[in-house]
Amino acid sequence: xxxxxxxxxxxxxxxxxxxxxxxxxxxxxxxxxxxxxxxxxxxxxxxxxxxxxxxxxxxxxxxxxxxxxxxxxxxxxxxxxxxxxxxxxxxxxxxxxxxxxxxxxxxxxxxxxxxxxxxxxxxxxxxxxxxxxxxxxxxxxxxxxxxxxxxxxxxxxxxxxxxxxxxxxxxxxxxxxxxxxxxxxxxxxxxxxxxxxxxxxxxxxxxxxxxxxxxxxxxxxxxxxxxxxxxxxxxxxxxxxxxxxxxxxxxxxxxxxxxxxxxxxxxxxxxxxxxxxxxxxxxxxxxxxxxxxxxxxxxxxxxxxxxxxxxxxxxxxxxxxxxxxxxxxxx
Amino acid sequence: xxxxxxxxxxxxxxxxxxxxxxxxxxxxxxxxxxxxxxxxxxxxxxxxxxxxxxxxxxxxxxxxxxxxxxxxxxxxxxxxxxxxxxxxxxxxxxxxxxxxxxxxxxxxxxxxxxxxxxxxxxxxxxxxxxxxxxxxxxxxxxxxxxxxxxxxxxxxxxxxxxxxxxxxxxxxxxxxxxxxxxxxxxxxxxxxxxxxxxxxxxxxxxxxxxxxxxxxxxxxxxxxxxxxxxxxxxxxxxxxxxxxxxxxxx
Numbered sequence: 001x002x003x004x005x006x007x008x009x010x011x012x013x014x015x016x017x018x019x020x021x022x023x024x025x026x027x028x029x030x031x032x033x034x035x036x037x038x039x040x041x042x043x044x045x046x047x048x049x050x051x052x053x054x055x056x057x058x059x060x061x062x063x064x065x066x067x068x069x070x071x072x073x074x075x076x077x078x079x080x081x082x083x084x085x086x087x088x089x090x091x092x093x094x095x096x097x098x099x100x101x102x103x104x105x106x107x108x109x110x111x112x113x114x115x116x117x118x119x120x121x122x123x124x125x126x127x128x129x130x131x132x133x134x135x136x137x138x139x140x141x142x143x144x145x146x147x148x149x150x151x152x153x154x155x156x157x158x159x160x161x162x163x164x165x166x167x168x169x170x171x172x173x174x175x176x177x178x179x180x181x182x183x184x185x186x187x188x189x190x191x192x193x194x195x196x197x198x199x200x201x202x203x204x205x206x207x208x209x210x211x212x213x214x215x216x217x218x219x220x221x222x223x224x225x226x227x228x229x230x231x232x233x234x235x236x237x238x239x240x241x242x243x244x245x246x247x248x249x250x251x252x253x254x255x256x257x258x259x260x261x262x263x264x265x266x267x268x269x270x271x272x273x274x275x276x277x278x279x280x281x282x283x284x285x286x287x288x289x290x291x292x293x294x295x296x297x298x299x300x301x302x303x304x305x306x307x308x309x310x311x312x313x314x315x316x317x318x319x320x321x322x323x324x325x326x327x328x329x330x331x
Numbered sequence: 332x333x334x335x336x337x338x339x340x341x342x343x344x345x346x347x348x349x350x351x352x353x354x355x356x357x358x359x360x361x362x363x364x365x366x367x368x369x370x371x372x373x374x375x376x377x378x379x380x381x382x383x384x385x386x387x388x389x390x391x392x393x394x395x396x397x398x399x400x401x402x403x404x405x406x407x408x409x410x411x412x413x414x415x416x417x418x419x420x421x422x423x424x425x426x427x428x429x430x431x432x433x434x435x436x437x438x439x440x441x442x443x444x445x446x447x448x449x450x451x452x453x454x455x456x457x458x459x460x461x462x463x464x465x466x467x468x469x470x471x472x473x474x475x476x477x478x479x480x481x482x483x484x485x486x487x488x489x490x491x492x493x494x495x496x497x498x499x500x501x502x503x504x505x506x507x508x509x510x511x512x513x514x515x516x517x518x519x520x521x522x523x524x525x526x527x528x529x530x531x532x533x534x535x536x537x538x539x540x541x542x543x544x545x546x547x548x549x550x551x552x553x554x555x556x557x558x559x560x561x562x563x564x565x566x567x568x569x570x571x572x573x574x575x576x577x578x579x580x581x
Contacts, residue, residue, distance in 0.1 A: 200428035205418025296474035
C-alpha cells in the first residue's frame with residue numbers, strides 16, 4: 001500500500017473507533033435495520049383476527065347452513081338483479097342529469113345557473129326516503145299525465161299509474177336525488193381543470209362542445225371518478241331504502257323470507273354478503289377506470305396488482321436461473 | 332397584415348392599454364419589450380380576442396378580430412365566429428398549456444382536425460412534419476409531463492404552427508424555462524423567423540430581439556414609448572424610460 005497523503009481514517013458519528021479506509025469501501029456490507037415491534041404488532045393483529053373468525057364460524061347462531069341455502073335461492077337472485085338494475089338506472093340517469101345541471105350551473109345564463117342551484121338545493125335537502133314516497137304516491141297528486149304544448153292542448157295522455165310503475169318510480173326517485181349530488185361532483189371536476197387549458201383550447205379555436213368533451217371532461221374525470229365511485233357504492237346500498245315501496249330488491253326480499261321462517265340473522269347475512277360482493281366489483285372497476293383517466297398525469301402509471309404479481313414472479317424466476325448458473329460455474 | 336389601432340383596455344379603474352397603435356407586416360418579426368405590468372401580455376391577448384378591448388380595433392388581413400362593423404359601431408361576434416378567427420392565429424403561452432391527457436401527436440393534431448376540419452391523413456402528415464421541424468419526432472407518443480420544459484414549449488410551437496396561422500403570438504415563451512433550456516426554444520423561433528413567419532413576440536430576451544426582430548416595440552404604462560429597428564431602439568434609445576429599462580435588463 002502506498003502512503004496516503006490525506007488523512008485516511010474517518011471517525012463515524014457514533015464516536016466508535018471504526019477507521020474507514022478507502023480500500024474497504026467495496027467490501028462493506030449493509031445490514032438492514034430490524035423492526036421487532038412490527039412483528040409484535042402483526043402477531044397481536046393476527047391473534048385478534050383468528051378470534052373474530054373463530055367467533056363467526058363456531059357460533060351456531062350465525063346459522064351458516066341457512067345462509068348457504070338462501071345465498072343462491074332464485075328469489076334472492078331475482079332481488080339482486082333488481083338491486084343492480086336500480087343502481088345502474090340511478091347512477092346512469094343521475095349522472096346524465098347531474099352533468100346537464102353542472103353545465104347549467106356553470107353557464108353564463110343567470111336563469112339556467114339559478115335553476116340548477118335551486119334543483120340541487122331542493123333535492124339535497126329532502127330526505128331520499130320522503131322523495132321516494134312522493135314518487136310512489138304520484139298518482140294521488142296527478143291522476144293522468146298529458147303530453148302536448150305547454151299550457152296548450154294535449155296530444156295524448158296516460159294514467160300516471162300506467163306510466164310510472166313502482167320500479168320506474170323507485171329508479172326515478174333514486175336518479176333525481178342522485179343527480180343533485182352528481183351535479184356538484186361533476187362541477188367540482190370541471191373547476192379542477194386549470195384555466196390555462198380552457199385558454200389554450202379557446203386560442204386554438206377548438207369548437208365549444210369539443211372543448212368540453214375532449215379537453216375539459218377527460219381531465220375533470222380524474223377528480224370526478226373517486227368521488228363518483230363513492231356515490232355508486234353508496235347507491236348500491238342506498239337502494240335498500242326502496243324497501244318502503246315494497247319493491248322486491250335485496251333488502252326487502254330477505255325481510256320477506258325471514259318474516260316467513262324466522263331465520264333473521266342468517267338472511268341478513270345473505271344480504272350483507274351480496275352487498276359486499278357488489279361493492280367489491282365496483283371498487284375493482286373504479287381502480288381501472290381511474291387508471292384509464294390518469295394517463296399523462298404521472299410520468300409512468302403504477303403497475304396494476306396483476307402486473308405487479310407477474311413482475312414479482314419474473315424476478316423470482318430470473319434469480320433462480322442465476323443461482324443455478326452460479327452453481328454450475330462453481331462446480 | 333396585423334393592424335392594431337387605438338386599443339384601450341381597462342380592468343376596473345386600472346387602464347392597462349391606453350391607445351396602442353401597432354402595425355406588423357407579413358413575414359415580419361415584432362418584439363414587444365417592457366417592464367412587467369406595462370400591458371405587453373394584454374396587448375398580445377387582445378390581438379386574438381382572448382381579452383375583449385374597450386376601444387379601438389384589431390384587424391388581421393383587413394378582417395376585424397372579434398367584431399363586425401356596421402356604420403360606426405362594432406358588434407361583438409358570436410363565440411363560434413371568434414373561434415373560427417382564432418383558428419388562423421397561433422398563440423404560444425408562457426406556461427405552455429399543453430393538454431396533459433393527450434399525447435404530443437394528439438396535441439398538435441387536435442385543432443387542425445376539430446377547428447379546421449382538415450382530413451385526417453393530411454393532418455397526420457403535417458403533424459409528423461412539424462414535430463420533425465421542432466426536433467421532437469421521436470417524442471410523438473409521449474405525454475407532455477414526460478418532456479422537459481423546453482421540449483414542451485417546442486411542442487406548443489408545433490401545435491400553433493399546425494393551424495397554418497397568418498401570425499403567431501408568443502407570450503413570454505421562455506420565461507418559465509430553466510436557463511439551459513431557453514436556447515432550444517429560441518432556436519426554433521429563429522428558424523421560424525428565417526422562414527418568413529409573421530410573429531409578435533413578448534419577451535425579455537434582448538439578444539433574441541436584436542438578432543431576429545425587424546421591429547422592436549417598447550411598451551410602458553399601456554403606451555408605446557418608442558418603436559423601430561433593433562439597432563435604433565436597443566442601441567440608441569431616444570426615450571429616457573427605454574434607456575432606464577434597458578439599463579436594468581442588459
